[in-house]
Amino acid sequence: MRLPDDTVARLLESWPVARLGVTRAGRAPLVLPVVFASAVGALWSPIDGKPKSGAALARLAALRAAPAVSLLLDHYDAEWRRLWWLRVEGAASILAARAETLPALAGVEAALRRKYPQYASTPLFAEDPTLLRIVPERTASWCAGDAALAAAQGAGKREEL
Amino acid sequence: MRLPDDTVARLLESWPVARLGVTRAGRAPLVLPVVFASAVGALWSPIDGKPKSGAALARLAALRAAPAVSLLLDHYDAEWRRLWWLRVEGAASILAARAETLPALAGVEAALRRKYPQYASTPLFAEDPTLLRIVPERTASWCAGDAALAAAQGAGKREEL
Numbered sequence: 462m463r464l465p466d467d468t469v470a471r472l473l474e475s476w477p478v479a480r481l482g483v484t485r486a487g488r489a490p491l492v493l494p495v496v497f498a499s500a501v502g503a504l505w506s507p508i509d510g511k512p513k514s515g516a517a518l519a520r521l522a523a524l525r526a527a528p529a530v531s532l533l534l535d536h537y538d539a540e541w542r543r544l545w546w547l548r549v550e551g552a553a554s555i556l557a558a559r560a561e562t563l564p565a566l567a568g569v570e571a572a573l574r575r576k577y578p579q580y581a582s583t584p585l586f587a588e589d590p591t592l593l594r595i596v597p598e599r600t601a602s603w604c605a606g607d608a609a610l611a612a613a614q615g616a617g618k619r620e621e622l
Numbered sequence: 623m624r625l626p627d628d629t630v631a632r633l634l635e636s637w638p639v640a641r642l643g644v645t646r647a648g649r650a651p652l653v654l655p656v657v658f659a660s661a662v663g664a665l666w667s668p669i670d671g672k673p674k675s676g677a678a679l680a681r682l683a684a685l686r687a688a689p690a691v692s693l694l695l696d697h698y699d700a701e702w703r704r705l706w707w708l709r710v711e712g713a714a715s716i717l718a719a720r721a722e723t724l725p726a727l728a729g730v731e732a733a734l735r736r737k738y739p740q741y742a743s744t745p746l747f748a749e750d751p752t753l754l755r756i757v758p759e760r761t762a763s764w765c766a767g768d769a770a771l772a773a774a775q776g777a778g779k780r781e782e783l
Binding site: 489490511537548583603 | 623638639641642643644645646649650651652653654655672673674690691692693694696698700702705707709711712740744764766767
């Protein structure tokens, strides 16, 4: 059973974490957790001030070589009747987060700060202000049934997942 | 900061969900949530009796074409000091879950049923008994600091994530 369009839209607004998949030549895909916000028709993920492994920025090199990415939003639950997932495929680009290269910057920043109060204390950008922009091209979704649908529709209210 | 080896081993035993990334030719990678158990030197994920979208079994076609996969285990938390992730890259194969093709079958089934009491009511296998076997070749990990390490070390006790 697919998730209804309004639930998909709400999850893309409010779900706090996605797992980003990026193709790598001759190697297993890069999969990593990211925060993101929806603004001006795209999904945005900052290279923020959370501590990073050096390898984490491998995402930039991988993305430049293979911009077709997937973002998975999902909910795991020991009660399997509540399982659901939503996958967005899209084209990713890497943007310098400066007003002259990104006219929508103010709106994107506001969306990220509204969604993540953590940015009051964690820098929104690491040294070189950088954002991933993912323009959704296709979505796929699944939920286990009515209990899962109810869980997905109540999303965004839980603090941990 | 990396996760210590004993924590990595415990997470692979007890963490209930992974996000599997599979390369697809000419398209964004497939990323989907899977259950898995550790047994006889590999990680095993059944094509089980949870309801599936037709597309979910796209994983089998994708895996046959591109067996180098990643499994991401991670914890999202509104308290960003508790974030951690663990990624395993490995070679995946698809096995018919029959004793004659898979001598380790009894041990693998036992590990899955021990980890997931849900299999008391959900069939362990859908129509054709099938397992993904992923032989780990490389791991990468990260945690935000001491609070994240404590969270990772306490893993397996939480019911939802």
